[in-house]
Amino acid sequence: MITALMNLRLPIKTFCLSIFMGITMTMFSQVKSTQRANANTGISSSKAMEYRQRFGFISVGYHSPITTGDNFMGQGLEGESGLDFKFQIYVYKQFFLGLYTGASYFDVKDNSIVGNYNKTSLSEGYGYVGYEFLPADRLRLGVLASFYGGARFKNHYSKSRNVFQVDRGNLSSFGVYFNYELSSHLMVYIDYAYRTSKTDIKVAPELNDLFERGNYHSIGIGINFALGTGDLISGFID
Template sequence: MRFSLIIKVLIGVGVCFQLQAQEDSLDQDHSTSEIKFLFDESRQYLGSISFSYQLPMPNGDNFIGSGFDGTDGFGFSGNLFVFKNLYVGVNYGINNFDVIDRESVGNYNNTQIEERYLTLGYELLPISKVRLGIYTSFGGEATLSNSIVSGKSNRDSGKLWIYGLRLEYEFMENLNLMVVYDWRQIKSNIRVPDELEAYFEKGTYNVLSFGLKFNFGSNSLIN
């Protein structure tokens, strides 16, 4: 049911962007200006703050991919444009999962993953009012809180890596709608017998996010 909704939302976003592209093409029909794909001074910002609602989707043959079922989450990020559209960011988020395979993962009902990481990325400008961000994480940390009905819990931790794409639509001045898709991997510190080490060494999941991005400033840190 959730995947059907996600597909419908993505199709709707794609249609909106296509209509916008057609409108821009008509407006520029007799114009000799070129599309500024890598940088446009008139669309430059100093930084941004964004908030998002997240849908985590476990994948892969590992303790997250096989043992968890994603429910929901949220994310916060602050970005600073260092030079033109090259930016660094600080990020914080939480994703929630139900445990669906207690025999392999442990006798828990749910797990909450707290994520803290920095990003390095670049924003492309394919058409008017549309921005496309590509990024990777560094210095990422994850804390997994495993809970049971009685309220007791234990925690695990690991190193977090992320690779992602962000599509934005500038529907108001300094305010963007965004859809974000990224792949996440946790290299865990979970201690298990040798025969289970490969299963618990790394956990992978995808995250689809929907949110708002607030932009500020008009020049990058280095002009």
């Protein structure tokens, strides 16, 4: 059973990467066609942005975590799967604030690095700020960075019993996303994030460099549910 699950992870990650690349290529093709169409019809970019302004959105998605770096996550853990939940609100025009919560799941690939346990679940949460571009009809490109975040590692020692250890840390994240509008209130997205957790794990001094932080990439897909029209403060200052 364990061997079968291990063999399944590579196709799942390959599938997610294929979707990421395929949708990205489709979106950039959409950018070119929309630019040509707008040039022919004389539609200004400011009018297009005003028409597509939203108050915010709620999203749910799946991501594939990919550990990296010379640290306990990169050397000792292997990403398995993850879930994402976000709430985002547009404060002024395309500037936004958001809240993220999610979970990432990892298998241990080297017990000599992380110790005598076999799985780790990582609960994550942070606030973020960012800006969204509207480069083409139906397409939204956002860039964001966290400003406060926390991480909770739950390290499972046994498959048959509820035996675990908990470690905590601060979390930072930088990311980019592409949203494609299926309708005025429903979007699909792909996203990428690079996340770093600065931990409070207590280890011998010679191991501090290995355990003081952990890094991983996240490639995700999901659905956005748009909320309302108009940003938070434009109505008060325009």
